[in-house]
Amino acid sequence: MSPLPLPIRCDRVEAELAELATFSDPPFPGVTRVLFSAPDLAARRWLQGRFRAAGLEVRADAVGNLFARWLGEDPGPLAVATGSHIDAVPHSGRYDGTVGVLGALEAFRALRESGFRPKRSLEIVVFSAEEPTRFGVSCLGSRALAGRIGPEELAALRDEAGRSFAELREAAGLGHLPLAELAPPRYAAFVELHIEQGPLLEREGAAIGAVEAIAAPAAYRIRWLGEAGHAGTLLLADRRDALAGAAEGILAVERAARESGSADTVATVGQIAVSPGALNSVAGFASLGLDLRDINPERRERVASAIREAFVEIAGRRRLELSWERIYEDPPAACDPGLVAQILASADRLGLRARRMISRAYHDSLFLARLCPTAMIFIPCRAGKSHCPEEHASPAAIEAGVRVLADCLRALAG
């Protein structure tokens, strides 16, 4: 089978990516779009307009997921789905997630313009809060659909300002949808287009990554309790300095990851808070956010244990109290071999160099894989950079990804 020449217009995707990037909290040109913030709500409204203009039927669910459906001619019970997310961590780029949403929209438009009429319904899903910025939990939307977080737990999540998910959801205009009625969607397949967020494809000159497995992420909140005091009068020997303990902890995290035996282990402390937080006060309290990932869950557990042991030793020696809270510990996901083969075959037909690979980053696909056959299409991004303003995917890279996605969707829904 030779593909129809699809009228994919990359300039349209580029313009939409640029426009979507303007829905952001300052400072610009970085993108900051946190769940249910004013820019997030404005971006959702804008996106729904684009979906409707493309003839898609739009609905939202109780977690804030958006669905845009192209009704099939003989739909049956199972749709074919694609999509990603549009929320963005503070000061990040314009491609993470958004390429999978606006790329899917362009694939739908090109397929329709080519005369294609799907048999099965085709659906774009925009997952709510893939990033953990607001509540410290990743993939709220897909996690809830997969039943990995319950309605009560979800409603009770609180952000740093103390506002609950339920309260923010209400303010976002979704309060009329009962959280308890969230039902898992029924999909024949889910394929997510995404930038790699790593350097592999660019380094090897490949246009397409067919993702076979998604690394297992875990996140923890570690609190160090010492004693606050005056920076002038509390002598060193008498101190129980929570920040100094936490600093030792940060270095222990780095060491434990380096000594895991595999370069695939990554551990990161990217969040820290101290109290009282004054220039002239010894910190009585420090809290760290720890992100730990591996493709091998046993190795990840070994590293987590090594970190916990190091923290206990530091806390004991420094007379600090320690609390270790698990935010999440998600199991890795394997992609569907048939879909992976489909992606490789589509790339091959389109003359694009492709390779099998794993995803080190966290994606909604991790949870969709629990519901239906799932796979991911990766495209290269410059120098592998992501979650920073320098994040960049070239128009040619995006076009290649959209072509492969459209080809897969045509095969799956045709």
Place this chain on the structure above:
Amino acid sequence: MSPLPLPIRCDRVEAELAELATFSDPPFPGVTRVLFSAPDLAARRWLQGRFRAAGLEVRADAVGNLFARWLGEDPGPLAVATGSHIDAVPHSGRYDGTVGVLGALEAFRALRESGFRPKRSLEIVVFSAEEPTRFGVSCLGSRALAGRIGPEELAALRDEAGRSFAELREAAGLGHLPLAELAPPRYAAFVELHIEQGPLLEREGAAIGAVEAIAAPAAYRIRWLGEAGHAGTLLLADRRDALAGAAEGILAVERAARESGSADTVATVGQIAVSPGALNSVAGFASLGLDLRDINPERRERVASAIREAFVEIAGRRRLELSWERIYEDPPAACDPGLVAQILASADRLGLRARRMISRAYHDSLFLARLCPTAMIFIPCRAGKSHCPEEHASPAAIEAGVRVLADCLRALAG
């Protein structure tokens, strides 16, 4: 000379300290009263009411210093002054500074009730922003009076929210007073009553400390610039993690202070900020606030140099950029020997055990000592704790301090 039995009412001071503590941002029962915040402005209004009720003449100056004067019968050009500050670092106690303000008010009331009529005028000064919480600079009020910060520099200071001192001063209703017209006050003497904020007096069972010298404080802001990235895909070997570098820096600070050769050296990192500050992002930026004190300025400089060298080594090894900003480096102050002798004599007359000592903490007296003969009266506080909600001075300790202060003021103004 035997002292008159002054009618000092410690219950009145206790009630006023408790009332002043209610002017605070949450969480209670700790006290948080930051320059020109709503609680600070309300506390200032309340305090002016107390001063007026005691028959004192009240005025404010362009920095927000408050002055409450008891006019002398034959005043001459030089008044005798006492006082301290009422601002409080986040989550601190109710005694730091406030004892020197409300204790002075009680001393004035008791002197007046005893029939004493001062020859020289007596003045209570409430210094603006002794704590560096808002602008990162200690002793704004006394520093400005001593000409150690100029009007332009003062007006241009900005807090973390980007609001300037000039703007906040305007909002506080002081905008009509020209900063450039701040003139050094003309005092015959300044005596400050303060809690020790250290454990020495309590440990030795002494009621009064006569402060001979005030330790020299220095403060720096150190910024670490690396590269932000995705916590899953940016492998350890490729990272330029600003927070990991800062963590090494915090431990280097601790080590340099420990190795100074004297237990009098204290170095503290009590403030840290990172960006982007997301759970799943490698930190591209980290900023540390460093507070360094010593009674020996040469040793302090040696320790500062050792810390700078360690930071440069860490930054080089981790491929981070470093900036080192001096916030202030103040010289130490010696107290006036005559006033120190006066304090010891007053304590002796009152049957209170006293000792000479140094102040490790930063006080407005450091700057007043540049303007006039200055000394400090220290009273013990429980377990030496300060800048924390557990800060406590007993009613008996406060009464002893107020008695010594009143006795000194009587001798100086009588």
